[in-house]
Amino acid sequence: MVDKKCYWCEKEAVSMEHVPPRCLFPEDKDVKHIFNKTYREHLITVPSCDEHNLQKSNLDEYLMVTLSGKVGNNGLAYIQTLTKIERSRKRNSKLLDIEKGETIYIKDKEFPVLWVNVDTQKLNYSFESIARGLYYHENNTSFKGRITIVSKLFNHPDDSNGTEFNIRASKLIESERMHWNTEVKGTNKEVFSYQFSPIDGFKTQTLALNFFEGIDIYIILNELTDKDYEEAKLKLSFLNKAFLGDLQLNANHRDKQ
Numbered sequence: 001m002v003d004k005k006c007y008w009c010e011k012e013a014v015s016m017e018h019v020p021p022r023c024l025f026p027e028d029k030d031v032k033h034i035f036n037k038t039y040r041e042h043l044i045t046v047p048s049c050d051e052h053n054l055q056k057s058n059l060d061e062y063l064m065v066t067l068s069g070k071v072g073n074n075g076l077a078y079i080q081t082l083t084k085i086e087r088s089r090k091r092n093s094k095l096l097d098i099e100k101g102e103t104i105y106i107k108d109k110e111f112p113v114l115w116v117n118v119d120t121q122k123l124n125y126s127f128e129s130i131a132r133g134l135y136y137h138e139n140n141t142s143f144k145g146r147i148t149i150v151s152k153l154f155n156h157p158d159d160s161n162g163t164e165f166n167i168r169a170s171k172l173i174e175s176e177r178m179h180w181n182t183e184v185k186g187t188n189k190e191v192f193s194y195q196f197s198p199i200d201g202f203k204t205q206t207l208a209l210n211f212f213e214g215i216d217i218y219i220i221l222n223e224l225t226d227k228d229y230e231e232a233k234l235k236l237s238f239l240n241k242a243f244l245g246d247l248q249l250n251a252n253h254r255d256k257q
């Protein structure tokens with residue numbers, strides 16, 4: 001693609017990629033007759049190189065399957081698990097690492113659920129990619145600082161530190177978020193919406209991602225220089241340390257490219 005640079009690494013782009021991945025959005029054939037609505041219009045796209053295209057690595061499908069199946073999502077996600085995810089699992093039986101299947105009851109209704117061992121690293125890579133894509137979409141340039149992912153979801157029971165960090169940081173961000181005066185964006189909010197916080201004095205901004213009205217993921221984007229970062233670290237509270245990615249217990253930290 002002439003003159004287009006990758007949303008992540010700024011190499012020459014070879015395709016346009018959907019952010020978040022298109023497969024997350026239900027297909028008309030599965031949901032239109034139920035909700036009388038289409039969910040695949042006005043999706044966001046960004047230019048991408050080969051390496052940073054999630055679709056190529058099948059990470060997009062893994063993300064779709066793990067997110068849609070989460071208990072607590074809206075009805076749309078539930079339909080998605082009964083239709084699209086079943087098809088994906090038929091195509092690739094190893095897609096999910098299923099521990100056990102069981103039925104839960106809510107108000108006497110039966111709901112089949114799967115207990116799944118989730119690959120947090122794969123998911124975090126997807127969340128990072130979505131954050132970088134949205135950053136590019138908003139700013140027309142790639143993000144060059146540090147990224148920390150905060151999520152109460154899918155923490156491994158053996159990873160007690162990571163779980164504690166994520167719960168603590170999520171709570172702090174949730175209380176901060178009430179004061180964000182920025183717009184919640186997304187043309188298909190039942191599937192996906194996002195909100196960037198204002199940028200604070202530490203050149204830090206938090207991005208909130210919401211999936212299926214049930215899952216919140218926070219991405220902390222920090223653009224301090226290495227020198228400023230070392231100085232700032234000495235004076236900071238837990239909150240800011242978390243924001244600066246110092247407590248990277250469950251985070252995907254990458255050096256500048």
Ligand SMILES: [Zn+2]
Nearest residue numbers: 006009049052
């Ligand atoms: Zn790239």
